[in-house]
Amino acid sequence: MGITVMTGTRRPGNLPAAFTSYVGGRQQVDKVSDLVEASRLVTLTGAGGIGKTRLALEAAARMEPRFADGVWFVDLAPLREPAALEEVVATALRMPEQGMRPVMEWLARYLAERRTLIVLDNCEHLADACARLAQALLRAAPELRILATSRHTLGLTGEHVFTVPSLTPGSAARLLEERAGAVRPGFRVTSENQAEVTRLCADLDGLPLAIELAASRLRTLTVKQVTDRLEDRFALLSGSGRIRPPHQNTLHGTIMWSYELCAPAERLLWNRLTVFAGGFDLEAAEDVCADPSPHSDIARPEVLDLLDRLVAQSVVLTCEVDGLPRYRLLASIRQYGRERLTESGEERELLRRHQAFFLALARRVDRHWYGADQAENLARLRAEHPNLLVALTPGTDPRARCALAAALSWHWFVGGFLNEGRAQLDRALAAAPEPTPERARALFSAAWLAQTQGDLAAADRFLNDAEELGERLDDPWVRAQVGGFRGVSANYRGQLGESISRYEEALHATTVLGDEREAASWLLALACVQAYAGDPRAAETGGQLVSAAEESGERWGRAQVLLALGHAAWSRGEAGTAEALARSALECMRDFNDHAMVARMLELLAWATADRGGHERAAGLLGAAAALWQDAGSSLSAFGPRMADDHTRCAENTLAALGRTSYTKLFEENRRLCGSPGRAVAYALSTDREPAGSSAPKRLTSREREVAALVAAGMTNRQIAGELVVSSRTVEGHVENIRAKLGLARRTQLATWWATDGAHIP
Numbered sequence: 001m002g003i004t005v006m007t008g009t010r011r012p013g014n015l016p017a018a019f020t021s022y023v024g025g026r027q028q029v030d031k032v033s034d035l036v037e038a039s040r041l042v043t044l045t046g047a048g049g050i051g052k053t054r055l056a057l058e059a060a061a062r063m064e065p066r067f068a069d070g071v072w073f074v075d076l077a078p079l080r081e082p083a084a085l086e087e088v089v090a091t092a093l094r095m096p097e098q099g100m101r102p103v104m105e106w107l108a109r110y111l112a113e114r115r116t117l118i119v120l121d122n123c124e125h126l127a128d129a130c131a132r133l134a135q136a137l138l139r140a141a142p143e144l145r146i147l148a149t150s151r152h153t154l155g156l157t158g159e160h161v162f163t164v165p166s167l168t169p170g171s172a173a174r175l176l177e178e179r180a181g182a183v184r185p186g187f188r189v190t191s192e193n194q195a196e197v198t199r200l201c202a203d204l205d206g207l208p209l210a211i212e213l214a215a216s217r218l219r220t221l222t223v224k225q226v227t228d229r230l231e232d233r234f235a236l237l238s239g240s241g242r243i244r245p246p247h248q249n250t251l252h253g254t255i256m257w258s259y260e261l262c263a264p265a266e267r268l269l270w271n272r273l274t275v276f277a278g279g280f281d282l283e284a285a286e287d288v289c290a291d292p293s294p295h296s297d298i299a300r301p302e303v304l305d306l307l308d309r310l311v312a313q314s315v316v317l318t319c320e321v322d323g324l325p326r327y328r329l330l331a332s333i334r335q336y337g338r339e340r341l342t343e344s345g346e347e348r349e350l351l352r353r354h355q356a357f358f359l360a361l362a363r364r365v366d367r368h369w370y371g372a373d374q375a376e377n378l379a380r381l382r383a384e385h386p387n388l389l390v391a392l393t394p395g396t397d398p399r400a401r402c403a404l405a406a407a408l409s410w411h412w413f414v415g416g417f418l419n420e421g422r423a424q425l426d427r428a429l430a431a432a433p434e435p436t437p438e439r440a441r442a443l444f445s446a447a448w449l450a451q452t453q454g455d456l457a458a459a460d461r462f463l464n465d466a467e468e469l470g471e472r473l474d475d476p477w478v479r480a481q482v483g484g485f486r487g488v489s490a491n492y493r494g495q496l497g498e499s500i501s502r503y504e505e506a507l508h509a510t511t512v513l514g515d516e517r518e519a520a521s522w523l524l525a526l527a528c529v530q531a532y533a534g535d536p537r538a539a540e541t542g543g544q545l546v547s548a549a550e551e552s553g554e555r556w557g558r559a560q561v562l563l564a565l566g567h568a569a570w571s572r573g574e575a576g577t578a579e580a581l582a583r584s585a586l587e588c589m590r591d592f593n594d595h596a597m598v599a600r601m602l603e604l605l606a607w608a609t610a611d612r613g614g615h616e617r618a619a620g621l622l623g624a625a626a627a628l629w630q631d632a633g634s635s636l637s638a639f640g641p642r643m644a645d646d647h648t649r650c651a652e653n654t655l656a657a658l659g660r661t662s663y664t665k666l667f668e669e670n671r672r673l674c675g676s677p678g679r680a681v682a683y684a685l686s687t688d689r690e691p692a693g694s695s696a697p698k699r700l701t702s703r704e705r706e707v708a709a710l711v712a713a714g715m716t717n718r719q720i721a722g723e724l725v726v727s728s729r730t731v732e733g734h735v736e737n738i739r740a741k742l743g744l745a746r747r748t749q750l751a752t753w754w755a756t757d758g759a760h761i762p
Contacts, residue, residue, distance in 0.1 A: 012070030022058045023175040032059035039160035043148040046164035049209030049251040052149035069114035077122040077331035078277035082129035096595040096632045108140035115143040123150035166206030179215035196223040210254040216313040269306045274338040275350045278386030279328040287357045355391040362407035372553025375591035381411040398432035406441035440478045480509035494641045496533035524557045531564035559588035575611035595632035598677040599625045607650045615657040623670035624680040682736035707734040712754035
């Protein structure tokens with residue numbers, strides 16, 4: 001029952017795609033789909049292991065084309081604090097940060113104009129909080145639907161409850177046959193074993209999870225042997241004085257039985273894997289779960305083999321994120337193993353190793369940020385976000401918490417977690433007041449995040465603390481960083497001359513100290529502020545950075561420099577140069593979910609396009625930028641006092657050239673269609689230069705026509721990738737470009753367009 005998580009910024013939604021086929025009643029899938037269409041809140045209830053999650057995923061996948069703004073899956077199993085629910089949902093939706101605005105207000109505003117389905121999985125331990133969240137969001141967003149899974153109903157008026165039944169005998173037998181065939185090729189339900197199969201499935205109450213666990217044992221046992229051993233387990237449970245409903249006895253007994261049949265090393269790894277939240281990869285499992293001592297119970301080279309054995313027994317599920325293999329545990333499996341880990345006395349040590357691993361990962365990303373793997377590193381940190389929060393929980397080592405919160409600066413800043421980052425840094429700093437290098441780095445990260453949110457007063461306080469700490473430590477690196485970050489504040493206050501001076505000093509000091517990473521950051525900052533200030537040195541400084549970035553494959557810093565140089569060119573009246581630079585900057589941002597930065601690039605492109613007479617295109621670009629500004633919770637004026645005036649001048653000139661009716665139509669169409677950085681970038685870079693609302697003929701490239709035809713044939717992006725021998729991400733990019741060119745909000749509209757017009761347009 002492993003899943004593949006489809007990620008990426010271009011395609012709305014994060015719905016997992018199943019590795020294994022769905023074995024269950026198609027009538028149930030149809031029923032749930034119909035209920036979601038008719039009722040805005042549907043809750044699937046039933047015993048643990050009954051298949052609520054799998055049914056929800058199957059129904060959600062069927063309904064995916066109906067929701068233009070995506071189907072979003074939120075796994076609540078690892079969450080223990082109800083207060084964090086809103087933040088977890090916002091993170092799952094990949095929402096941009098909203099400054100200091102309350103998360104619930106932010107969620108409501110974000111979803112208000114979107115047609116979206118949210119799947120809230122495993123709500124039972126947070127039922128009250130989920131009910132409050134669902135009620136607030138459904139009131140604010142008329143096109144929102146929520147599909148929840150829970151052992152208990154949410155108890156809201158208007159909630160439609162669907163109780164997931166056990167598998168029918170026929171479906172149970174098919175599931176057993178299919179899953180057993182995966183571990184024991186050739187296994188079939190025959191007339192000879194039919195009676196035992198029926199008896200086994202009946203003893204398991206038709207629970208899919210219990211059947212899958214039992215099926216894994218048919219690799220070495222006969223159906224009768226499995227049935228006999230399970231009957232012994234259930235008899236033991238019923239005589240142990242424990243009072244449980246029959247379904248819970250079945251599931252608990254099956255998990256206990258499966259645990260006891262594991263080899264000692266397999267049980268040990270099962271226990272230790274439960275320190276991970278949300279999933280893990282092989283590197284994490286090896287580093288955290290293997291014993292460092294030479295006489296270890298689990299040596300590092302053994303972890304992969306043990307993992308494979310637990311996968312074969314359906315204890316660990318395989319999944320995929322951005323093409324990288326990962327693993328996860330179901331909630332009931334994880335809970336059972338965590339209880340055993342706590343009993344063993346190993347829990348504290350495993351949590352220490354867990355924190356150490358993710359600190360090392362964060363430091364590695366931070367130190368090597370300026371390279372070709374920026375987007376991949378951000379994707380990995382996003383996938384590990386639940387684990388990062390575990391590593392930052394109170395009770396872990398305070399100095400390590402400070403170090404981790406600081407090392408995650410790029411995750412907080414570029415990955416879209418500004419509020420989360422500020423909160424984590426505040427808590428880490430409060431827990432570690434001692435004068436240490438870790439505290440200094442955390443103060444700089446906190447100052448940078450505050451500056452990014454426009455809270456310059458808070459940034460000044462952090463920098464004052466850091467300056468005092470630098471003197472106490474007599475640390476020249478800390479003093480250099482204080483000066484550099486004071487330059488950032490000067491830049492945002494419009495004091496460009498002071499900013500240039502401070503950046504130059506920080507660059508010189510970090511270069512002398514041999515800190516190449518920080519020197520690169522201050523050189524980048526210097527190049528940008530020189531360009532915005534009209535400093536004639538900007539062309540040389542920026543050109544060197546762009547050349548170096550192109551050679552190394554670095555894209556984020558390159559985009560910032562190209563944007564700054566584009567602004568300088570536009571200020572000089574060189575609209576053609578500014579347009580080319582803005583498009584190059586946008587090309588660099590294809591895989592970054594940075595709403596504000598992409599919006600700034602769209603603004604510049606609109607200004608330059610309008611200056612060259614492309615008023616229709618400019619109106620569309622301003623509409624796309626407006627959508628991103630709304631979701632970013634920021635505005636252009638936050639990036640300099642002259643920016644808002646330049647925007648107003650462009651908008652007024654474009655309005656005068658087009659007339660209010662035409663301008664408003666183009667602006668609103670693109671504001672609606674370009675609601676994510678991926679869509680906005682695709683539209684801005686589309687080879688068809690007409691705005692989304694134009695009636696001009698739409699011309700696709702030959703490759704785009706191939707992709708459009710396959711979409712119309714009903715193929716998924718993954719299937720198209722296999723057909724064309726390209727990556728899924730490449731296909732996603734083609735689909736977004738096609739939709740941007742045609743002004744289409746839904747994949748189903750693309751299929752309709754192809755059938756009616758597209759196939760006949762050369």
